[in-house]
Amino acid sequence: MDIIxxxxxxxxxxxxxxxxxxxxxxxxxxxxxxxxxFVTAIGGGTVRDLLLNNHPITWMADITYxxxxxxxxxxxxxxxxxxxxxxxxxxxxxxxxxxxxxxIGMEKAxxxxxxxxxxxxxxxxTAVVGGVTRDVLCREIPLIFxxxxxxxxxxxxxxxxxxxxxxxxxxxxxxxxxxxx
Amino acid sequence: MDIIxxxxxxxxxxxxxxxxxxxxxxxxxxxxxxxxxFVTAIGGGTVRDLLLNNHPITWMADITYxxxxxxxxxxxxxxxxxxxxxxxxxxxxxxxxxxxxxxIGMEKAxxxxxxxxxxxxxxxxTAVVGGVTRDVLCREIPLIFxxxxxxxxxxxxxxxxxxxxxxxxxxxxxxxxxxxx
Amino acid sequence: MDIIxxxxxxxxxxxxxxxxxxxxxxxxxxxxxxxxxFVTAIGGGTVRDLLLNNHPITWMADITYxxxxxxxxxxxxxxxxxxxxxxxxxxxxxxxxxxxxxxIGMEKAxxxxxxxxxxxxxxxxTAVVGGVTRDVLCREIPLIFxxxxxxxxxxxxxxxxxxxxxxxxxxxxxxxxxxxx
Numbered sequence: 001m002d003i004i005x006x007x008x009x010x011x012x013x014x015x016x017x018x019x020x021x022x023x024x025x026x027x028x029x030x031x032x033x034x035x036x037x038f039v040t041a042i043g044g045g046t047v048r049d050l051l052l053n054n055h056p057i058t059w060m061a062d063i064t065y066x067x068x069x070x071x072x073x074x075x076x077x078x079x080x081x082x083x084x085x086x087x088x089x090x091x092x093x094x095x096x097x098x099x100x101x102x103x104i105g106m107e108k109a110x111x112x113x114x115x116x117x118x119x120x121x122x123x124x125x126t127a128v129v130g131g132v133t134r135d136v137l138c139r140e141i142p143l144i145f146x147x148x149x150x151x152x153x154x155x156x157x158x159x160x161x162x163x164x165x166x167x168x169x170x171x172x173x174x175x176x177x178x179x180x181x
Numbered sequence: 182m183d184i185i186x187x188x189x190x191x192x193x194x195x196x197x198x199x200x201x202x203x204x205x206x207x208x209x210x211x212x213x214x215x216x217x218x219f220v221t222a223i224g225g226g227t228v229r230d231l232l233l234n235n236h237p238i239t240w241m242a243d244i245t246y247x248x249x250x251x252x253x254x255x256x257x258x259x260x261x262x263x264x265x266x267x268x269x270x271x272x273x274x275x276x277x278x279x280x281x282x283x284x285i286g287m288e289k290a291x292x293x294x295x296x297x298x299x300x301x302x303x304x305x306x307t308a309v310v311g312g313v314t315r316d317v318l319c320r321e322i323p324l325i326f327x328x329x330x331x332x333x334x335x336x337x338x339x340x341x342x343x344x345x346x347x348x349x350x351x352x353x354x355x356x357x358x359x360x361x362x
Numbered sequence: 363m364d365i366i367x368x369x370x371x372x373x374x375x376x377x378x379x380x381x382x383x384x385x386x387x388x389x390x391x392x393x394x395x396x397x398x399x400f401v402t403a404i405g406g407g408t409v410r411d412l413l414l415n416n417h418p419i420t421w422m423a424d425i426t427y428x429x430x431x432x433x434x435x436x437x438x439x440x441x442x443x444x445x446x447x448x449x450x451x452x453x454x455x456x457x458x459x460x461x462x463x464x465x466i467g468m469e470k471a472x473x474x475x476x477x478x479x480x481x482x483x484x485x486x487x488t489a490v491v492g493g494v495t496r497d498v499l500c501r502e503i504p505l506i507f508x509x510x511x512x513x514x515x516x517x518x519x520x521x522x523x524x525x526x527x528x529x530x531x532x533x534x535x536x537x538x539x540x541x542x543x
Contacts, residue, residue: 035309050412051408051419063298066299117428128397142394209503213504216494227413244477244480318494
């Protein structure tokens with residue numbers, strides 16, 4: 001279990017929390033909130049894997065992902081409003097999650113021999129599809145289309161990672177630089 | 182044509198009717214209602230087959246499914262408001278459809294060697310994606326996220342079916358017990 | 363680069379413009395508008411390719427498609443309200459795009475040995491999924507479910523093309539007749 005996998009699971013956890021919170025805010029019951037949490041957390045990676053014909057889908061092969069998401073349900077409900085005190089922390093993890101999901105998506109696509117341009121698109125799909133689906137299910141106008149910070153995090157992740165690749169940075173170092181930024 | 186296939190087609194028919202009715206209630210024309218009927222009836226199975234990389238997609242290989250859905254269009258419009266008198270029957274079939282779709286999804290996943298946990302998720306996806314997409318297309322808050330009965334039917338289907346498997350019940354018997362419940 | 367490919371790219375361009383315009387009208391920023399433009403233009407073909415297990419997805423193999431869509435972004439914003447003067451032209455291209463996307467979808471399905479009925483469904487999916495997703499993302503009731511002209515264009519495309527096939531018309535001629543109609 002390397003650093004990337006751990007960061008990926010943290011990103012999944014934070015994305016699931018965001019889905020559960022938006023769902024609860026829209027008066028969904030716990031089942032609905034769980035579904036929205038799942039979709040938010042794995043939607044992007046799933047669409048990416050389908051587009052890349054990359055089977056089995058990541059979360060179907062590695063059961064840690066669904067378990068992390070299920071763990072986010074009681075966590076979110078127990079924490080309740082107290083999570084608001086951590087909104088800045090959540091926001092930072094959310095942004096880290098987006099940048100990280102972008103990088104993971106790009107790397108998968110590059111490793112399959114796709115061009116950097118298409119790989120960049122795959123990265124963005126990985127990062128944004130989950131949140132967009134969450135907002136569609138909860139009937140909110142997708143946040144990412146309104147808050148430039150998300151798009152910027154996503155684009156920055158892609159560009160920095162690609163520059164890093166070009167300069168032949170060691171992979172893990174590259175991940176850390178991009179995410180830290 | 183065994184009992185499961187017939188129940189599956191009945192479930193498809195009832196799901197299509199529910200899609201067509203929700204669409205009509207939202208002032209869609211007959212073309213829109215047909216599309217929503219299709220998506221409601223085959224959405225879940227399609228997403229499941231894509232996730233499982235199970236090609237050809239069920240309804241593309243067995244033309245009975247689209248034909249049953251097309252048959253539901255004139256049926257629903259001819260019956261019109263009279264369907265309200267059967268709302269209890271429709272509700273029962275709807276619940277049966279959900280339990281049944283859950284089981285069929287689970288079985289497909291188990292037969293491909295997936296773990297029971299992932300198979301359970303596949304079952305739920307088969308059962309709920311159609312109805313959720315119907316509600317998104319018609320701009321209603323997804324029903325399944327609000328009416329616990331649906332989630333319960335779905336979960337019960339999964340658990341009972343799995344317990345049945347463990348006890349090595351004959352397959353068809355297991356199907357009937359689960360659905361009857 | 364034959365005539366069909368050029369028409370396909372024009373259809374992609376016009377679909378992207380329609381996505382960008384609907385998004386802008388709903389106060390999305392330029393990033394959101396670009397995403398909606400992409401989804402509108404390639405959504406239908408992507409879902410068709412996934413259903414047909416036709417990899418790589420068309421726009422991932424031929425980078426011209428994403429480039430045409432990216433080009434539509436500055437074009438739409440520079441033209442701005444002046445595009446309203448061309449609304450009739452845009453509408454014609456839109457209709458041509460729908461008929462053409464229907465034909466391309468049908469042809470792909472037929473070339474993979476599917477029955478004409480399923481191929482017709484694939485054609486319609488290619489033609490309508492993009493526009494429907496655009497409307498869902500922008501929270502408008504899907505246009506195609508309300509304006510019969512679209513459904514008609516789509517159906518006419520399918521039927522005429524199939525009749526043409528039956529009579530063994532040369533392929534390119536058949537394309538032109540169908541689209542012109």
